[in-house]
Amino acid sequence: MAAVDPHSFTDSRQAGTRHVALSLYLDLPSSTIHASALFSLQTSHSGPFYLDTRSLTIHSVIHPKTQTPIPFSLSDPDPIKGSLLSFTLSDHSSFLISYSTSPSSSALQWLLPPQSSHPFVYTQCQSIHARSVFPCQDTPALRIQYSALLNVPSQLSAVMAARHVERRSPKHDDAVHVVLPDGESWCAQGRIVEEFVMEQSVPPYLFAFAVGELGNREVGPRTRVYAENAAAVLDSAAAEFAGTEDMIREGEKLFGPYEWERFDLLVLPPSFPYGGMENPRMVFLTPTVIKGDATGAQVVAHELAHSWTGNLITNKTNEHFWLNEGFTTYAERRIVEAVQGEQRAALNIGIGWRGLNEDVERFKDNLEFTKLKNNQEGIDPDNVYSQVPYEKGFQFLWRIERQVGRPAFDEFLKKYIATFKFKSIDTETFLDFLKANIPGIENQIDLLLWTEGTGIPPDAYEPESTAYKTIVSLANEFTNGRMPREDEVAGWQGQEWELYLDNLPKSIEASQVIDLDSRYKLSESKDYEVKVSFLQRAISCGCKTYYNEVEKTLKGVGRMKYLRPLYTALVKGSGKEDGKVFAKRIFSEARECYHPIAQGVVEAIFAKHL
Ligand SMILES: [Zn+2]
Numbered sequence: 001m002a003a004v005d006p007h008s009f010t011d012s013r014q015a016g017t018r019h020v021a022l023s024l025y026l027d028l029p030s031s032t033i034h035a036s037a038l039f040s041l042q043t044s045h046s047g048p049f050y051l052d053t054r055s056l057t058i059h060s061v062i063h064p065k066t067q068t069p070i071p072f073s074l075s076d077p078d079p080i081k082g083s084l085l086s087f088t089l090s091d092h093s094s095f096l097i098s099y100s101t102s103p104s105s106s107a108l109q110w111l112l113p114p115q116s117s118h119p120f121v122y123t124q125c126q127s128i129h130a131r132s133v134f135p136c137q138d139t140p141a142l143r144i145q146y147s148a149l150l151n152v153p154s155q156l157s158a159v160m161a162a163r164h165v166e167r168r169s170p171k172h173d174d175a176v177h178v179v180l181p182d183g184e185s186w187c188a189q190g191r192i193v194e195e196f197v198m199e200q201s202v203p204p205y206l207f208a209f210a211v212g213e214l215g216n217r218e219v220g221p222r223t224r225v226y227a228e229n230a231a232a233v234l235d236s237a238a239a240e241f242a243g244t245e246d247m248i249r250e251g252e253k254l255f256g257p258y259e260w261e262r263f264d265l266l267v268l269p270p271s272f273p274y275g276g277m278e279n280p281r282m283v284f285l286t287p288t289v290i291k292g293d294a295t296g297a298q299v300v301a302h303e304l305a306h307s308w309t310g311n312l313i314t315n316k317t318n319e320h321f322w323l324n325e326g327f328t329t330y331a332e333r334r335i336v337e338a339v340q341g342e343q344r345a346a347l348n349i350g351i352g353w354r355g356l357n358e359d360v361e362r363f364k365d366n367l368e369f370t371k372l373k374n375n376q377e378g379i380d381p382d383n384v385y386s387q388v389p390y391e392k393g394f395q396f397l398w399r400i401e402r403q404v405g406r407p408a409f410d411e412f413l414k415k416y417i418a419t420f421k422f423k424s425i426d427t428e429t430f431l432d433f434l435k436a437n438i439p440g441i442e443n444q445i446d447l448l449l450w451t452e453g454t455g456i457p458p459d460a461y462e463p464e465s466t467a468y469k470t471i472v473s474l475a476n477e478f479t480n481g482r483m484p485r486e487d488e489v490a491g492w493q494g495q496e497w498e499l500y501l502d503n504l505p506k507s508i509e510a511s512q513v514i515d516l517d518s519r520y521k522l523s524e525s526k527d528y529e530v531k532v533s534f535l536q537r538a539i540s541c542g543c544k545t546y547y548n549e550v551e552k553t554l555k556g557v558g559r560m561k562y563l564r565p566l567y568t569a570l571v572k573g574s575g576k577e578d579g580k581v582f583a584k585r586i587f588s589e590a591r592e593c594y595h596p597i598a599q600g601v602v603e604a605i606f607a608k609h610l
Pocket residue numbers: 302306324325328
């Protein structure tokens with residue numbers, strides 16, 4: 001086998017998929033999708049052919065012209081890659097697979113009554129979960145086009161990271177090879193088909209849909225915000241994201257034209273495991289970013305920047321993830337600087353700098369994952385997710401900008417996008433392009449130390465703005481028991497508090513934490529960033545006063561940015577027996593409300609520390 005990606009069975013000697021036509025019947029009561037997938041290959045292929053799958057039942061593989069079955073085999077599951085689906089083609093350029101997903105599909109979360117008052121189903125396919133929705137060559141090294149028919153109950157509607165064609169009645173021809181259980185019918189009363197096409201090629205991890213009782217509001221010439229159809233949610237989301245068009249224009253100034261036509265936003269239920277996911281044409285967002293300050297727009301700026309870096313130019317494998325996230329974090333801050341000002345951008349960089357230092361510390365026994373380019377053979381990407389590709393990647397690009405000056409770097413960025421758009425590249429390709437376009441750069445910056453070295457290089461840079469420095473020095477003064485005065489925190493938003501809390505000395509005591517909270521009510525903050533930073537700090541210094549708030553938080557949201565530090569603080573270290581018991585109880589009660597990816601991450605934290 002000639003592997004192209006440590007996380008996929010895809011074989012470089014076999015033809016790549018050009019297009020997949022999906023018919024998906026969503027069976028809500030059983031949390032299952034019954035489906036068919038018609039594959040068209042880039043070239044006709046003879047010999048063995050491999051696809052990635054995870055927890056799929058394969059009913060048949062069929063030659064579409066002759067309707068004859070093609071014998072197939074499905075391997076026992078590999079814990080990371082899933083099951084290899086293999087069969088032999090003889091000069092075939094297309095084949096059809098009839099299959100069903102399972103309720104444990106790692107990409108899908110089914111929020112159904114009684115757990116949720118309204119049914120809602122959505123996907124999260126990054127990094128290696130698309131294979132649990134449809135068989136595919138699930139590597140970002142290959143890009144596919146697709147079309148999809150989603151057959152759903154008619155009181156629901158669907159959105160996708162694709163162009164909506166129409167909402168219509170189901171037709172028998174839509175899905176002749178979809179195997180449905182007794183009593184179910186594609187054309188049954190009360191079902192509707194939502195049809196989509198994705199004409200631009202994308203890596204499989206950008207496949208995305210959501211189904212629910214959705215409403216929407218217009219917020220700009222190419223942006224609508226979608227959410228569950230409740231006026232209050234839609235109104236606050238529309239207000240939060242009103243500045244989106246200004247940001248798209250800033251993105252275009254930096255990187256060139258926006259290539260995806262629409263930039264719509266979908267606000268998901270609180271269990272969504274990430275802050276945002278850059279699904280093309282339809283960004284998915286956690287509702288926790290809607291809080292009426294600058295940060296919601298910053299998350300949108302980040303997902304928007306992925307429209308160029310990540311979605312147009314894609315990392316070849318997850319070992320080069322920094323090419324997606326480092327560039328995007330850099331672009332996010334340029335957009336923030338343009339629309340919210342330099343001070344706000346500096347705070348954002350400062351929070352990132354703290355995060356980078358913490359994650360380098362977190363990996364001190366596994367320095368491989370402090371490298372930008374790292375080896376992920378046998379590694380589950382969800383378990384090594386960290387700020388390193390984001391913040392060290394950002395620091396690397398910022399370092400180059402400081403070396404060559406902003407105008408020259410901006411010129412370079414535009415050329416980089418134009419050269420590699422709709423391609424998947426690795427770190428070496430980037431470095432070769434950098435050296436070719438900025439001659440002599442390798443003599444000014446140690447490029448290998450930055451991309452292959454561990455830890456934080458000496459020429460990385462802590463931000464210097466006045467606002468940032470004031471907050472950090474106020475945090476340091478806390479050692480002497482000095483709390484910030486009301487006039488000093490008067491203009492603070494969530495990010496200022498987050499930065500302050502993150503910079504508090506490690507040695508503070510439980511009584512000091514309680515004093516701080518009785519003055520500023522941080523444990524009850526509506527801003528989860530602030531609340532979680534505070535609760536994490538309280539747990540770390542052995543203070544149990546806030547266990548009620550910790551429980552409410554862990555049961556109220558499923559965003560991994562909050563789950564990871566809170567569960568870790570509860571179970572990490574010796575002599576934490578009651579924290580461990582508490583964490584295990586909460587997880588057993590909250591588990592079903594988390595997306596499968598988040599469940600896996602909490603289980604990995606427990607496996608490491610319990
Ligand atoms: Zn990102």
